Amino acid sequence: MIIQHFTDNDLYKFSVMHAIQKRYPWSYVKYAFTNRGKTDFPEGFAERMREEVAAMANLKLTQEEKRFIEKRCYFFDPVFIDFLEGYRYDPAEVQIVQTDGDLSVVIEGYWYRTVLWEVPLLAIISELYFKMMGATPQDFVGKAIQKGVALKGLEADYSEFGTRRRFSFDVQDKVVGALQESSGDFFKGTSNVYLAMKYNTTPIGTMPHEWFMYHGAIFGYRSANIKGLEAWVAVYDGSLGIALTDTYTTDSFFSSFSQKQAKLFDGVRHDSGDPLLFADKAIGFYEKTRIDPTSKTLVFSDSLNLQTVKQIKDHVAGRIHDTYGIGTFFSNDVGVKALNIVIKLTDVKAHKNDPKYLKAVKLSDVEGKHTGDEKEIDLSIRTLGLE
Structure with a gap:
């Protein structure tokens, strides 16, 4: 099992989770994986990844982790920390499909829940890939x-x-x-x-x-x-x-x-x-x-x-x-080429029952690195006068 600890995740995922719960608890979203480096994933990768994701359902906040968060993350209120103690990952929120060497990963659900998936999924993809390729870290x-x-x-x-x-x-x-x-x-x-x-x-x-x-x-x-x-x-x-x-x-x-x-x-x-x-x-x-x-x-x-x-x-x-x-x-400076992979927010609703999703996009200070629906990217550029 690659992810063995509930807090084996980046702080910013917990901080934005807290903010979502406070401000937008009804929001419903989708995320999608992007393989920027065009990595060719080995046969059977998706099946192995599903096993890793399924195992995450058993993760839970330990008392040691809770005490650390209470001590060092003073900006989280006790209600949120208690929520983390009861939170469980739901593998049904993650859909994984492999077609030859192409990998598709889509996450969908309430934003306050699905926000935690991004970092551990990327960590799983990276570590699992190198395991299946037989790579050994050097020095x-x-x-x-x-x-x-x-x-x-x-x-x-x-x-x-x-x-x-x-x-x-x-x-x-x-x-x-x-x-x-x-x-x-x-x-x-x-x-x-x-x-x-x-x-x-x-x-x-x-x-x-x-x-x-x-x-x-x-x-x-x-x-x-x-x-x-x-x-x-x-x-x-x-x-x-x-x-x-x-x-x-x-x-x-x-x-x-x-x-x-x-x-x-x-x-x-x-x-x-x-x-x-x-x-x-x-x-x-x-x-x-x-x-x-x-x-x-x-x-x-x-x-x-x-x-x-x-x-x-x-x-x-x-x-x-x-x-x-x-x-x-x-x-990942171990003698192999690191994967160039991201998971980004793609679609949002203010409420699950809204009739349709709105597209979410990200621009960049580097031309050509914008992320998301092309028509929506064009709209955002024109709206902001960045043409």
């Missing part, structure tokens, strides 16, 4: 120690974000331990809640693209960022205060990011496009709104390695606080 602990020492030398605050595309749970587990040991205080935590508990570090994460994608589909693209941030503040009252900027492009985000929200949120996160250009835009925005940039934080989380971290640090030095969320570079 990953030694590499992690070298990276941790190098990041400490750069004085870079960073966290491990590698759950979704890890080679295996065992690799991610050992890498997190090695990073913590080799980087000292510069290692700030991990997105994986179970590993944060195991290593007594901070679970890291705030909001995902799907939060804004839902608001864009329901309320319109011009209102998506504003509505999404207002709803987030209504739930978290200033906690989890790093805003994601690129769901409908960073330029669109900053055009609607009010001075009130800019002062309230601790900072913003970069997840696509040129990180140096993003840094200049963010710092310029804060200066224009008469906010001291050095009081804010930029989180960088797009395909980072030691070279890109150094480039960014050199560029922003003394201008703003910078921190880094590093994923596949840590959890």
Whole structure:
């Protein structure tokens, strides 16, 4: 069984789950798997994956996990934590089909429930693929120690974000331990809640693209960022205060990011496009709104390695606080090519009984990386004046 712990999942899935329950408990959605790297999956993959998904029905929050969440996730109310204790995965929400080497995965159900599937399913797909291909990880602990020492030398605050595309749970587990040991205080935590508990570090994460994608589909693209941030503040009252900027492009985000929200949120996160250009835009925005940039934080989380971290640090030095969320570079640097896979929100309803779904799409600061229905993407681009 690949997923053996209920909290072997990223914090942001639990944080958005909490927000969904508070704001949109009736919402009904679909997610779909996208094989960006065109990986050819081996015969029998879907059957093995169904077995893994079925086994997840037996997962439940342990008392140790509950106590950790109560202690470290102070922003969750006791009602939500009690709900997690009673939550069970429902494999009927996941449909898996394989045609030759092509894999289709669709998730459908109430949003507050189905939101937890994305990360563990991606982790299953990745680990199962490498198992079936007979791959063996090479020298990953030694590499992690070298990276941790190098990041400490750069004085870079960073966290491990590698759950979704890890080679295996065992690799991610050992890498997190090695990073913590080799980087000292510069290692700030991990997105994986179970590993944060195991290593007594901070679970890291705030909001995902799907939060804004839902608001864009329901309320319109011009209102998506504003509505999404207002709803987030209504739930978290200033906690989890790093805003994601690129769901409908960073330029669109900053055009609607009010001075009130800019002062309230601790900072913003970069997840696509040129990180140096993003840094200049963010710092310029804060200066224009008469906010001291050095009081804010930029989180960088797009395909980072030691070279890109150094480039960014050199560029922003003394201008703003910078921190880094590093994923596949840590959890799948084992001598194989990591899978390029995602699961994204595709369809939403404000209520299960609504007559039809609305399409949910995601833009990007990288041309050609937009996600979702092509007609709806075109509509969102024209609505936001991004043509």
